[in-house]
Amino acid sequence: MIAGIDLGTTNSLIGVMDSGFPVLLAGENGSRLTPSVVHFPEGDAPPLVGASALRMRALDPARTVSSVKRYIGRRFGELDAAERSAPFAVERARDGGILIGPRRLSPEQVSAILLGKLRSDAECTLGIEMRRAVITVPAYFNDARRQATKEAGRLAGFDVERILNEPTAAALAHGLDRGGERRRVAVFDLGGGTFDISILELHDGVFQVVSTNGDTRLGGDDIDAALVSFLHSEWSVPHDDALLLARIREAAIGAKHRLSDSQDTVLRLPFASGTSREMALDRAVLENLARPILARARPCCLRALSDAGLAAGEIDDLLLVGGATRMPMVREFARDLFGVDPLTDSNPDESVALGAVLQGGILSGQVTNALLLDVTPLSLGIETFGGLMNVLIPRNTTIPVKAGELFTNAVSGQSAMQIHVLQGERELARDNWALGRFDLPFVPAPKGGARVGVQFEIDADGILRVLARDTATGLEKVVEMKSAVDVSDEAVERMISESVEHAFEDVEARRFAETRQKSADLLGAVRTALTKADALLEPGERDRIEVLAARVGAALAAEDAPALAAANLALDESTRDLAARLLDQAMETALKRRGIL
Amino acid sequence: MSEQDPFSLLGFPARPALDTDTVRERFRQLSDTLHPDRAGGDATRFAALNAACSALTDPVARLRALALLSGAGTANAKRPVPPGFADLFLQAGDLSRRLDDFTRRKTAASSALGRALLADEEMEITESAREFLDQLAAKRSELDAALSHADARWETDRTELAPQLPELADAFAYLARWVGEIQERLLCLTLIPDSAP
Numbered sequence: 094m095i096a097g098i099d100l101g102t103t104n105s106l107i108g109v110m111d112s113g114f115p116v117l118l119a120g121e122n123g124s125r126l127t128p129s130v131v132h133f134p135e136g137d138a139p140p141l142v143g144a145s146a147l148r149m150r151a152l153d154p155a156r157t158v159s160s161v162k163r164y165i166g167r168r169f170g171e172l173d174a175a176e177r178s179a180p181f182a183v184e185r186a187r188d189g190g191i192l193i194g195p196r197r198l199s200p201e202q203v204s205a206i207l208l209g210k211l212r213s214d215a216e217c218t219l220g221i222e223m224r225r226a227v228i229t230v231p232a233y234f235n236d237a238r239r240q241a242t243k244e245a246g247r248l249a250g251f252d253v254e255r256i257l258n259e260p261t262a263a264a265l266a267h268g269l270d271r272g273g274e275r276r277r278v279a280v281f282d283l284g285g286g287t288f289d290i291s292i293l294e295l296h297d298g299v300f301q302v303v304s305t306n307g308d309t310r311l312g313g314d315d316i317d318a319a320l321v322s323f324l325h326s327e328w329s330v331p332h333d334d335a336l337l338l339a340r341i342r343e344a345a346i347g348a349k350h351r352l353s354d355s356q357d358t359v360l361r362l363p364f365a366s367g368t369s370r371e372m373a374l375d376r377a378v379l380e381n382l383a384r385p386i387l388a389r390a391r392p393c394c395l396r397a398l399s400d401a402g403l404a405a406g407e408i409d410d411l412l413l414v415g416g417a418t419r420m421p422m423v424r425e426f427a428r429d430l431f432g433v434d435p436l437t438d439s440n441p442d443e444s445v446a447l448g449a450v451l452q453g454g455i456l457s458g459q460v461t462n463a464l465l466l467d468v469t470p471l472s473l474g475i476e477t478f479g480g481l482m483n484v485l486i487p488r489n490t491t492i493p494v495k496a497g498e499l500f501t502n503a504v505s506g507q508s509a510m511q512i513h514v515l516q517g518e519r520e521l522a523r524d525n526w527a528l529g530r531f532d533l534p535f536v537p538a539p540k541g542g543a544r545v546g547v548q549f550e551i552d553a554d555g556i557l558r559v560l561a562r563d564t565a566t567g568l569e570k571v572v573e574m575k576s577a578v579d580v581s582d583e584a585v586e587r588m589i590s591e592s593v594e595h596a597f598e599d600v601e602a603r604r605f606a607e608t609r610q611k612s613a614d615l616l617g618a619v620r621t622a623l624t625k626a627d628a629l630l631e632p633g634e635r636d637r638i639e640v641l642a643a644r645v646g647a648a649l650a651a652e653d654a655p656a657l658a659a660a661n662l663a664l665d666e667s668t669r670d671l672a673a674r675l676l677d678q679a680m681e682t683a684l685k686r687r688g689i690l
Numbered sequence: 691m692s693e694q695d696p697f698s699l700l701g702f703p704a705r706p707a708l709d710t711d712t713v714r715e716r717f718r719q720l721s722d723t724l725h726p727d728r729a730g731g732d733a734t735r736f737a738a739l740n741a742a743c744s745a746l747t748d749p750v751a752r753l754r755a756l757a758l759l760s761g762a763g764t765a766n767a768k769r770p771v772p773p774g775f776a777d778l779f780l781q782a783g784d785l786s787r788r789l790d791d792f793t794r795r796k797t798a799a800s801s802a803l804g805r806a807l808l809a810d811e812e813m814e815i816t817e818s819a820r821e822f823l824d825q826l827a828a829k830r831s832e833l834d835a836a837l838s839h840a841d842a843r844w845e846t847d848r849t850e851l852a853p854q855l856p857e858l859a860d861a862f863a864y865l866a867r868w869v870g871e872i873q874e875r876l877l878c879l880t881l882i883p884d885s886a887p
Contacts, residue, residue, distance in 0.1 A: 255727075299718050392881045399877050458729050464722055490744070493726065495737040552733065553726055611800050618804035625807070665801050672806035676884065679809030683817065 095225040095254055095457050097449030098211060099262075100204060100242065102162040102286030102312060103416060105129050106446035107211040109219065110459050115266070115450035117443060120144070120214045126442060127214070129285075130159040131206050133195045142210035154180035154339035156195045160314055161207070163286045164191050164200040165245065166238030175318065180339055201241050205248035212249060226251040227453045229445050231287040232258035233307030233470045235516050236528050236557050243554065254456050256554035259284070260291035261302055261467050262448025263414040267439050268295050276409040277303075279397075281427045281435075282445075283390065284415035286312040290394050292401045292408070301466040304400035304489045306393040311386070313349075313417035319382040320345040324360070328370055352376045353419045380422045387426055394430050400489050405432040414441050466491050469551050476513035476522035485549050488518065495550045502535045502543040509534045512547065514559065514574065529574030533561060547572070605654045611661050612645050619664065622671060629674045641667050695759050696742035696752075704759055706855070707841035710747045717743040749837065750866065753859035760852035772861045778829065782868040785822055788815060789875040796882050805884055816879065819872055826869050833861055 097115065099106045104126040108117035117125045122144045132146035133156050141149060150157040158181050164172075169185035177183050184192045191200055212223050228251075230242050239256050246253035260280035268278065275296040282289040289307040293300055321342050330337055344362050351358040357375040398405060413435045417423055424435055454460035468489045475498070477483040485496040500510055509532045517525030535543035548560040548569070559572040619642050623635060641664040648657040684690040697704040700716050717739065726733040745751040771779055792808075792815050799805045836858060840851050 296718065299721065301718070388883070395877060395881060399873065452727075455727050464725055464727060466718075466721060466725070491740050493733050493737045494740050495734075496741075550737070614798075614800045614804055618799070618801055618807055621807055622803055665803070668801070668803040672802040672884075675803075675806035676809050679806075679813050682810060683813035687817070 094221070094223065095227060095453030096212070096215060096223050096251075097262075097446060097451070097453045098208065098226050098228045098246075099259070099446035099449055100162065100208065100228055100230075100245075101129055101445075102160050102284055102314065103129055104285075104442065105207055105211055106443065107215050108446055108450040109215070109223075110450060110454040110457070113459065115447045115454065117446055117450070118215050118218050120211075121217075125446075127207075127211060128159075129161065129207055130157060131161070131194070131203055132157045140206055142206060150180075151336075151340045151343045154335055155182070157181065158194040158203055160286055161193065161200050161203045163310070163314070164193060165204055166200070166234070166241030167191060180335060201245040201248060204242070204245035208246060208249035208251065212251070224250070224252055225254050225453075227255045227257050227449045227456065228253055229257045229259045229262050229449050231282075231284075231307060231309055232260050232289040232291055232302075232305045233287070233309050234555075235309075235471055235526050236555070237526070238309070239554060239556050243556070253554075255452060256556065257449055257452050257465075258289070258291070258302075258305070258467055258470075258555070259445045259448075260289045260305065260414060261293070261300065261465055262446075262452065263412060263439075263444040264291070264293050264295070264300055264448070265451050265463060265465060266444040266447035267412055267436070268300060277403065277407060278410045278412055279394075279408045279431050279433075280412045280414060281390075281394070281418065281431075282307075282414040283417040283423060284312050285417070286310070286314050288312060288390050288393065290390070290397045292397050292403065298462045299464050299466060301491070302468045302489075303403075304397045305468055305470045306397040306400070307470070308389060308393055311389050312415075315386045316349060316379075316383045316417065316420075317342060317346055319386060320349060320379065323378075323382055324372070327372065328362075348374055349379060350419075352379050353421065376421075383420070383422060387423060390426070391430065394427075405430060408433050411435045412439065412444075414444055416442055467553070467555070468492060469494070469555055471516045471526075472518055473528075473549060473551065473557065474515050474525075476515060480522045482515055482517070482520060482522045482525055486551060490551075492551045492555060493553050495548055497546055497548050499544055499546050500533055501541050502538060503540065505540045505542075506537055507535055507543070508537070514549075514557070528557060531559065531572045531574050533572075601654075605652075605657075608654060608657050608661060609649065612649055612657060615661060615664055615668075616642060616645060619668060622668070622675070626671065626675060626678075629671065629678065634671070638664070638667055638671075694738070696745040696755050697759070699739060699742040700746060702746065704756055705841055705844045706753060706756060706851075706858075707837050708746055708752065713743060713746045749833075750859050750863045753837075753855050753862065757852065757855035757859065760848065760855070762852040762855055769857065769860055772857055772864065775861065775864055778826070778868065779864070781822060781825075782871065785819060786871055786875060789819065789872070789879065793875065793879050793882070796879070802884065805882075812879070816876065819876055823869065823872055826865055826872075830862075830865050830869075833858070833865065 094109055097108050106117055106125055106127065108115055119125050120127045120143055127143040128147040130143065130146040130150060132141040132149040132153065146157060150159060163176060168189050169191050170189065172183065181194050182197065184197065186192045186199065192198065193200060193203060215223055226246055228242055228246050230239055243253045243256055260282045263282065264278055264280050275294065278293045278295055280291045280293065287307065287309050288311040289305065291305040292303045294303055324341050324345060340362060344360050348358050348360045357373060360372045360374050361369060363369040408431045411427060411431045411433045413424060413427060418441050428434055451460055451463065452465065455463060469486060469492050470488060472484045472488045473486040474482045474484040485498060486494055511530055511532050513522065513530050514528040515522055515525040516528050519525050533545050533547065535545065546562040548562060550558045550560065552558060559574065560569045561572050562569045619638060623638065641660065645660040645664050648660045681690060695704065700713065702708055720739055721736065722728065723731065724736045724739060725731045726736055745755050792811065796805060796808050796812065799808060843851060
């Protein structure tokens, strides 16, 4: 029996195949969703996991770890300021990794505690031992984060049979009962902490992923944070009150959930001092806060479509996955992008776990009418002359896959060559994720005489294995890669901390410089528009705009930062209609030029 | 590394033209038994099958594999830009630079009005890009015709045709690269919103 596990940022689920059907198991408090929260009590009492830990989050935020998935498989050096200043401790491990929570555990260890809880609850329900598991990860997870998730599974005592991509799992759960017709499906997966978009072709039980894209740092958590920060300034509460902050967060999450079903809600926060705060919040306010966050999903979706060689209208089905897709604005956003109404007959919280269970069924031979052909989300390559990335396996290649590369010595008698393995889409090697380095030994030979073949393999888990092959003996050997943490991590970290310090020093000065730059841009654009687009102006519009432009000029002269920002905003707003008319005119001119109008 | 050629791996005759859908369908069928998720499946054999499918559905890789099989040169040989391509080569470079420059300026414009003032230029530049893509598509049709022609004569004239394969493969490769570069830049341009952040 192979368990299927959705290890989520916010909630986790576990299930098994039962008489040919995937079934999700309820945890100790009767819910199939186990909150991905671990609370560490004082002393060395065993941690609380799930709903009981979630209850502790507002009471004891420093000892309660949530959203651990944001940290798994990452280096301390790449965390941003918000990720470093979580309610619980986030520290740099000696090897450049991350340690979190009051007991300073690695994210793998904390994830293992979550997985252990799922496992023991399932064993309790079924009365049998669970040793094997399929665990899901965001499709856009890189090699390091997949390996770390696999390691968490091992630490929890599982044989991890497969690391499965979440959107693919959801498609599997949804598509099994759909017969033989060929369909193109877009899976839009916005979870608590990660966003994935996958485009699949379903045909005769084969679920073939055509393209995938995403952002592993975009999710409902970000909307929570925006709402918390909004409430924070509305209520002008002190910044250093961690407990109050934690309670505002719980209230904000509750309000966000309620606003998916109703247009308005009331946020109540009883203060310890006996007074309490109340605020009416309507959906429009939440949507304004969420809009810029959601906008970050757009480029991912357009790129996935482009990589699949498809236009929006060519998608047959749109499947929404992840709790954040309950927000009406998210549903509309996805519908507008893909030009098709989202399917409504699946539970966005459960489809990933059901898919993981089904994949377990495929691996154990219980399910024979479905097969997943997944892809690698990121290009794999090596650093080549001039610090460029040489792609060996392009993104969206079906896995498992192998690519061979032959290396020769560049100078006579060269004893080894260092190979730098990278993952990512950028042209310059240093802009990509460094998977690791290894030294390839050469036998002594004149220039070009020593040849070693290296085989890069991405397995069905999306994890890389490197094999070196001696062309003389034909022997293959797995290459141990040195993690890239050692050197580059510190450089990255130094860079980030410098820029953070820098930001704190002269944040006022920088903001004013930016505002001034914006004024200059705006005034330039206004001047050009007023001369060029005279015919487009409505009666009185020129005067209105000129008055506002003069106000910007005055604030500039007075070096009054707040007044300048306000004047910019007013001028920007007042010229939006004109901007829209200019766009229409440009469109018309273009159509005329092509003889369409 | 000595591996079976992609044609025989997927059970197709080694020839210049193959129908992409047919190749994919064969790959899917074989996956159903050889994928490592299946009992009796095999990751190594599947990976080879996978690579063969990629090779046979891409004219560049297919023609290069066929050239190799027919003993007509390798993929790594240095050859000049194919005849009739030099002009396209210059155009592609020029257009890429113009698109990059425009994208930079549009990103830098910090107001809706500033971006709207660039709209005329954007329409013109995207039109030139589309016209160029049409030109490339026309060139691609020519190559496809040359490919079918070679395919039709393959049985009888293969010794004469084989030496021409590497050059034909290069032509397909250049076209694919330019189409990719221009499309990528057009995509980047559409990713900039009309109103600045």
